Structure formats: C-alpha cells, structure tokens
Amino acid sequence: MSEKLILTAAEQPEAGAALKKSLEMTKADVVFEVRESNMRGRGGAGFPTGVKWNLAGAASGANKMVICNADEGEPGTFKDRLLLEKYASILLEGMTIGGYGIGSSQGIIYLRAEYPYLVPVLMKAREELVSRNLLGEGILGTDFNFDVEIRMGAGAYICGEETSLIESLEGKRGEPRNKPPYPVNSGYLDRPTVVNNVETFVSVPHIILNGFEWFQDLGIGNCTGTKLFSISGDVENPGVYEFQMGSTIGELLEAAGAKDVQAVQVGGASGTTIKADELDRKLSFEDLPPGGSVIVFNSSRNMMDVLENFLEFFVHESCGQCAPCREGNVRLLDTARAIRGGKIMSREELKPFFMLAEVMKLGSKCGLGQTSPNCFVDIITKFIDFPDGKGGM
Amino acid sequence: MPNVSVTINGVTTSVREGVTILDSCKTAGVEIPTLCYHPDLSLAGNCRMCLVEVEGWKTLAIACVTPVTPNMVINTHSKKVRHARRTVLKLLLAAHNVNCPECERNKNCELQELAEKHNITFNEFQTSPKPSSLEEVSPGIMRDNSRCIMCTRCVRTCEELQSVAVIKPVGRSASINISTFMDEGLDNVPCTQCGQCINRCPTGALFETSEVKQVWEAIEDTEKFVVVQTAPAIRVGIAEALGLPTDRTTGKMVAAIRGLGFDRVLDTDFTADLTIIEEGHELISRLKKVLVDGDSDTALPMTTSCSPGWIKFIEHKYPDLLPNVSTCKSPQQMFGALSKTYLANKEDVDPSKVICVSIMPCTAKKYEKDRPEMRDSGYKDVDYVLTTRELARMIKEAGIDFDNLRDEKYDKWMGDSTGAAVIFGATGGVMEAALRTAYEVVTGQEIPFEGLNVAPVRGMEGIKDAAITMPDKMASGFEFLAGVTLKVAVAHGLANAKELMDKVHAGEVDYHFIEIMACPGGCLGGGGQPIPTNPTVRKKRSDAIYEEDAVLHFRKSHANPEVQLLYAEFLKEPLGHKSHELLHTHYTKRD
Numbered sequence: 016m017s018e019k020l021i022l023t024a025a026e027q028p029e030a031g032a033a034l035k036k037s038l039e040m041t042k043a044d045v046v047f048e049v050r051e052s053n054m055r056g057r058g059g060a061g062f063p064t065g066v067k068w069n070l071a072g073a074a075s076g077a078n079k080m081v082i083c084n085a086d087e088g089e090p091g092t093f094k095d096r097l098l099l100e101k102y103a104s105i106l107l108e109g110m111t112i113g114g115y116g117i118g119s120s121q122g123i124i125y126l127r128a129e130y131p132y133l134v135p136v137l138m139k140a141r142e143e144l145v146s147r148n149l150l151g152e153g154i155l156g157t158d159f160n161f162d163v164e165i166r167m168g169a170g171a172y173i174c175g176e177e178t179s180l181i182e183s184l185e186g187k188r189g190e191p192r193n194k195p196p197y198p199v200n201s202g203y204l205d206r207p208t209v210v211n212n213v214e215t216f217v218s219v220p221h222i223i224l225n226g227f228e229w230f231q232d233l234g235i236g237n238c239t240g241t242k243l244f245s246i247s248g249d250v251e252n253p254g255v256y257e258f259q260m261g262s263t264i265g266e267l268l269e270a271a272g273a274k275d276v277q278a279v280q281v282g283g284a285s286g287t288t289i290k291a292d293e294l295d296r297k298l299s300f301e302d303l304p305p306g307g308s309v310i311v312f313n314s315s316r317n318m319m320d321v322l323e324n325f326l327e328f329f330v331h332e333s334c335g336q337c338a339p340c341r342e343g344n345v346r347l348l349d350t351a352r353a354i355r356g357g358k359i360m361s362r363e364e365l366k367p368f369f370m371l372a373e374v375m376k377l378g379s380k381c382g383l384g385q386t387s388p389n390c391f392v393d394i395i396t397k398f399i400d401f402p403d404g405k406g407g408m
Numbered sequence: 409m410p411n412v413s414v415t416i417n418g419v420t421t422s423v424r425e426g427v428t429i430l431d432s433c434k435t436a437g438v439e440i441p442t443l444c445y446h447p448d449l450s451l452a453g454n455c456r457m458c459l460v461e462v463e464g465w466k467t468l469a470i471a472c473v474t475p476v477t478p479n480m481v482i483n484t485h486s487k488k489v490r491h492a493r494r495t496v497l498k499l500l501l502a503a504h505n506v507n508c509p510e511c512e513r514n515k516n517c518e519l520q521e522l523a524e525k526h527n528i529t530f531n532e533f534q535t536s537p538k539p540s541s542l543e544e545v546s547p548g549i550m551r552d553n554s555r556c557i558m559c560t561r562c563v564r565t566c567e568e569l570q571s572v573a574v575i576k577p578v579g580r581s582a583s584i585n586i587s588t589f590m591d592e593g594l595d596n597v598p599c600t601q602c603g604q605c606i607n608r609c610p611t612g613a614l615f616e617t618s619e620v621k622q623v624w625e626a627i628e629d630t631e632k633f634v635v636v637q638t639a640p641a642i643r644v645g646i647a648e649a650l651g652l653p654t655d656r657t658t659g660k661m662v663a664a665i666r667g668l669g670f671d672r673v674l675d676t677d678f679t680a681d682l683t684i685i686e687e688g689h690e691l692i693s694r695l696k697k698v699l700v701d702g703d704s705d706t707a708l709p710m711t712t713s714c715s716p717g718w719i720k721f722i723e724h725k726y727p728d729l730l731p732n733v734s735t736c737k738s739p740q741q742m743f744g745a746l747s748k749t750y751l752a753n754k755e756d757v758d759p760s761k762v763i764c765v766s767i768m769p770c771t772a773k774k775y776e777k778d779r780p781e782m783r784d785s786g787y788k789d790v791d792y793v794l795t796t797r798e799l800a801r802m803i804k805e806a807g808i809d810f811d812n813l814r815d816e817k818y819d820k821w822m823g824d825s826t827g828a829a830v831i832f833g834a835t836g837g838v839m840e841a842a843l844r845t846a847y848e849v850v851t852g853q854e855i856p857f858e859g860l861n862v863a864p865v866r867g868m869e870g871i872k873d874a875a876i877t878m879p880d881k882m883a884s885g886f887e888f889l890a891g892v893t894l895k896v897a898v899a900h901g902l903a904n905a906k907e908l909m910d911k912v913h914a915g916e917v918d919y920h921f922i923e924i925m926a927c928p929g930g931c932l933g934g935g936g937q938p939i940p941t942n943p944t945v946r947k948k949r950s951d952a953i954y955e956e957d958a959v960l961h962f963r964k965s966h967a968n969p970e971v972q973l974l975y976a977e978f979l980k981e982p983l984g985h986k987s988h989e990l991l992h993t994h995y996t997k998r999d
Contacts, residue, residue, distance in 0.1 A: 193453040193473040335584030342499035374495040
C-alpha cells in the first residue's frame, strides 16, 4: 500500500457531477453503491457507512436527518479541518447524496467550537451550491429538496460521540444515550438520523463517480479506500497525509520524516500506543484502527509524561454520567502519578488497576470510557519496567 | 409482541420479546443489582451495576435498558460480571462518604445494602475518606453531595414525575454534581419542596431538614404546652418507617406519640373534616355566584389547597390561575391557628405557651408553616413539622416498643376523626370527602354511591374525572343546582397536575372542582413518608387508608362531633367571620 491522493488530490471532480449522477439513480442504488464500496466510517469506530444508510433509509419515521460530525476533537486530529477548509462543497455534496439516499431533506453540520472561522467558508460553499441549484429546493430540476445548516459545538470532547452530539444539537447536556434505540431509528428529535464524519461524506462523491469496485480496489481486504492521517509530534513534516487503508505505520512515518522513534500514538489519545518495533503494523480495522491521528514520540520523550497528559485529558473530558468512566479515569490518573512518585513499585500492586481498566472497557456507557484506558494499558505494559518485570498483566 | 426464547444462566425460558434483560431475569427469579433504576422513572443506565454478559457481545450489557432478543444467552454472575460489578461498586463507594453511622439512611441505603451483598470488605480504590459537604439547605430539603452517587434519580423525579425540573447535573467528570440553576439553591428556584427526590434517593444524599432536636427541647420545656397533630397518611406509614409491615396503626401511633411526652395528641383529621366543611361551602358559594348571579369575577374550576407543594407549584407556574385556588388553609394550618385560639381557650392555657407540632408525610409542610401569612392566631400557627421518618427516629430513640403497644385514643377537642378525613391521605380522597358532604348539604340526601365509596375518583390513575348529576329535588336554598351536572377531576403528581391545568388554562375543560396533590398517590406517597416508594408500596398504603375509612363510625366530615361543637361554640358558621380570620388565606405570585 502507499500514499494516494484522492480526497486531497489537486484535481477534484466538477461540483455537482456526483450529485447529478446520483439523482439519475434510484435511492436504493445510491445506498447500494456506498454499501458495496465497503467504506467504513472515518470517525474512528469504523461502522460500515452503507449499512448505516440502509438502516436509516428503511427506518419508519418522518423528517429523517443527515448530520455531519465535524466535532473533530480527538487529540492530534486535524484532517477534517483541512477538508472543511478546502473541500466544503464536496462535503455538502456528499451530505446531499446521503440525504437523497435515505430520503432526508435536512442536514446539519455540527462544527467543533474551536473552528468558528470555518463558518463563513461553509456558508459561502452552501450559497454557491444553492445558486447553482445543487442545494435547496428542487435540486437539478428534480423534486428532491435538501439543505444544510451549521451549528456550533460548545467545546466538549464527548460531543464527538454521536448520541451526545445529538443531545447537544437538541439543546441538552452533551451526554451519551443508551442504545438501542440507535440514531438510525431514533436520533435527532427522535427522527431517523444518520451521523457521519466529515471525511466519510467527502468520500461519497468519489465513490458515486468512480463506482464501488474502484473504491474496493483501494485499501486492503475489508478496509477499503484511502484515509487521511494527521501526523504530528517528532516529525520533520507534520501535516495531513492521504494513504491507502492497509498502509503500514512505517510508510506514514517515512513520508512525514520521523527519526529516532520511541513510540507512536495511533488513533488519538483513545487509540493504540505502539513501540518502534511495531512500525510494520497495518493501518486497518483488523490491525491498528486508523483514527485520524498519528502522534510520534522520539526517544527524548518520557512516556509517563505522555500517559499523564492523556489521562488528564480524559479526566477533564469524561461527561461524568456513568460510574466506570467518571471514577475510573481519576483512579487511573492517580495510579500513573503513584508510579511516577514511586508509590507503586511492582506489577502486583498494579493488578487491581489493570482489572479496573478492563472493567472500564467492558462496562462504560460509550466509547470514551471504553477506550480511555487503552493508553494506560499500552504505555505501562510496553514502556515501564518494574523490578518484577514489565507492567501489564 | 411474541414470546422469545432466552437462556439465563444456562436455563432456557420464554419471555416477551422486547422486555428488558432485567425484567426477564426478575421473571426467572434471578436478581440483578441496580442503583439508578427506579420503577417510577425512565431508564438512565448510568450506574452500571446491572452489567450482565451476553454471548457474542464485545462489551457487557446493562440489564435495565437492554431488550432481550431471540435466543439471547445471558449470564448474570460469570467471573467477568461479578468482577465488573464489584469494581463498579468499589468505585462508587470510593467516591462516597462512607461514614454510614452519621447518615440519615444508615441501614436503609441501597448502596450499603449492595456493598453488604457483594461482601465488599476491602476497597483498594478507597484512598481518603470523603468529608461531608452540605450543599443545600432549604426549609424542607437538604442535600449532602458527599453521599451522592450521581444516579440522577432525583433529577428524573423532579422532571418526569413533577415537571418541576429545578435540579440537573452540573459540571463533568469527577467534579459533576447535582445542583440548581447557577447554584442558586432550592430555596431560590421554583422548587416545590415536595421531597419526592428524597424518597427516590438510593443513598442519604437527600433528606429532610430535621426539627427533631427542637421538638425534643419543646417537650422537655415544662413551661410549654406541646400539642401534636398527626396527618391522615401517618397512621398508614409509621409502621413501615419502623421496619414493620405496612398497616394502619392509628392506636399504637397515638400511644407511641403520647409516650414521647407530648401534652396533647390530636388529629389533623379533625381539621381535614373542617376543611371539607369550609371548602365545600366555598364551592357551593362559587357555583351560586357563577350560575345564579352570573358573576364573571368568580373563578371556576375551584381547586383544592391542602397540598403545599401544589400551592407553590401553581404560584410559580400558573399565577393567573391563583383565583381558582380555594382560599381554605390546609388542614395543618387550620389546626395550627385553632390550637392557639380555640384549643388554648378550651384547655385554659396561655396561647403563648402552646407549641404546635405536626407530624406530616410531607416536606413541603415544613415550608408551608414558615409562610409569613400563617400567623393568624397571633403566633406562628405551627411551630415545628416532623416527617413520618423523623417521628420514627424519635420513637426508636425513646426505645418505645411500637409493635407491642396497646391502642390509645386521641385527646379531646380536636381529636375526632371521620373516614372522610382519613382518605385525605390518598389521591381522590379530598374529592370523595367533599362530595360526601357537599352532595348531602345541597340535596339533603346521602351521595348515591354504594357504601359512600365514590369509586371513580379512587385509584392510581394520574388524572381521574367524574360527573355527578344533581337530582331535581334539592334542599332548601340550593334549588339553583337542580339537575346540574357537577364535573370534577383529580390529579396527583405535579406532572399530571400540569397536564390537567394546561387544559384548564386553555379552556379545554369545564370542570367545577379539581383536587390536586403534589405527590404521586397523594399524601400517602408524600416526600416525608418511609423510603422506599414504588407503585406496590403506595398501593398497600392506599388499601390501608380505605380500610380505615371503612371501619370508622363516622364517614362524613359534617358528622364529626367535635367539628360540630367547634361551629356551635366558636366558628358559628362555615365561611363566617371567625373562619375568614383564622382558616382562610391568600396566595402569592412567584417567579
């Protein structure tokens, strides 16, 4: 696998071409195309987009909603910002195709609180599309209507979780909901709702124009297409890179110019921490789940600093609703500090806290608490030595 | 929904598709621990105590929320499950003020009970003891957030059952807590002081503002003449509060209270009957003004006024409907006013020495007694209010063996009760009592329901209504009501009250008389009653109330001999000069 520019290529398809093609297809065929492409959601969890659209399309309920999750909050992720800045009209086109596919006429972009400067960019793109009859009433002379409004988040990491995002859109406290019901059946204002990441929607016009087989040929196995990675940390050329799914982390680091690598954090603070000897691992849902973020640490970095920083972040960002996440992250942070302070000096003493991490993964209400212990387990297991051996169980 | 087959701990059973894992396990006789779950409330799924293992699932499932699906294989005590539950429990305990002996809910705490059941003898997460933090002090309700486990049962109670919604989670992560708008405090937001949040708190985070200490001091002060009144619902609650089965225990209760050292043990039932006379005549008078005089200033429907939570609710939410509220004081406040006038005179004591204590199923009564307009006797009409739970604490502290007491009777002058007064304690009871009396006043005949039981206004349905058509032949002076159909409605729980009053507000209904009780089930489910509360408990208390009604000699308020004496010797007539001075009041618009 290798670097391949599609979403970020200099040459982009003509605005409206994919939408025009979609409107000439049946709704079912549009959803079929996306489903067969095997594209998995680009937000991090990797749920197949076409399956989600299919469920929302089949759900009973009026006023279906298409929501774009632009609450890009995972530490080290800035790839959606690039898409929003440069490819806003393709994003809107992808949402419109989604609306046509599931039978919705209303879209919302939930924009990260830190990105207010992107509002005019998105508004301008919307107005342009409306003026070209690619958005709004009677799109391209059909009876299909679709429009998009932009709403601002308020700065909470948890609102990147789709049901919290929906709660927030409804004007409530941003907290995850119980599932079922899933948003595809009962989401925003109890309407059938599709929530997809920015990158997911941006990929859609390309799939429609080039066909699902073309997309399937990109990537590896079940992980099809290309993927954007925000690379930061100890590299010469930090930035956004587009690689095929299945590329190795080594290939990415080479492109970004990483030297003296000690560790790489893949998929943000909630992702996986790997060591320098794991650089041939593949970025795919089967191996290293490819969130948007790759952070490189060279040998000058103290990994306990990194762990403490990540855990402080989770302690700050847990919504506080469910017990394992609310209390658990605090305990993990305390434990990390106890290790640094020499109060915990053996694997034996760590045992209950690894078990706590396991319970958080199994018993937390949403992805936040289910993934926040990853850094604790990874960093202590892989980087910390105790007299009775490495950390970990 | 069809039945589906599920396997619970290796045993295959058939349950209705779509029911939760929790319910299907309950049916199968498998107990699953819960904390944030409450049968009166929506499902929150936040405590994570009810985690179970479902075959094929990556994570554990929460039993309270997750519906069963065909052929689901559930394990409720696998190693993974037990470990997860113990960990969750330890985390909750570590963040909790575990100074149990100093807690109002010691030995009646769901967290403590689970800790015991799970044999938590050591908690590796317990680092430092959590100090008490009294976050909230209001006339009826206190909150100690150091005991809060963030189950949000109080929040859901306030919003879903009461449509008051003044408490919410504030902040996030470990600094999350339950608070009011801008931390203003319950006293400065439209809280009704109903105390339903207390009754649904699994721990001791919420409790009543206690006056036990002041009451002991009054009893011990030989200068004072301390009279106590007991509300209708106490007699079916006190046994429960003492750990005994729900039962009506009026005689034992009187004996126990007398044993505590009060000078007189009297009955709020007495003033409940008095309320019926005053309120019944007020209704008839309003009907006359509207039907005969065509007076457009007279407001109908008239609503009851005995529930102080309801009064505060309407003052906040529907101030323009305040003219609809009966001007009658609540039975507690009528009693207070009479205790320092009529009773003081009868007992020949200086009214300034009378201390009036009431035992109420209610926390809002603590607020009500402090209202500035409640001093018509020339003194504070009611000095202290104790909840059923506080009374139980005093009985326990005094070492009174409640179960083995002999029945005793109330003292005289204000101690007579009727069945009509007893049923004030249940939703629909005031309405039924009012109808028993008002119908007889205007027609000269008993109300035409078998055994005087006005069945349509009984029961636990949220909003009930009934229509009673007057006969052609009326008592002298009430001919204007001949053939008129009297329409009445009853609501309990403020969410139901809101639903009903929204219709009144919009002019969609044409009721003449409405009974509203702030608490689900009426006073028997009041915020001062024993904990826990749930539909089963409330049904038992309600059954006990109607049993008491059925066995009493007098079942109509106007038949209460001491009330008759009160009118003959003191008040002279319903709605008369003295009544207006002592027994009626006015209300205040609140933001």
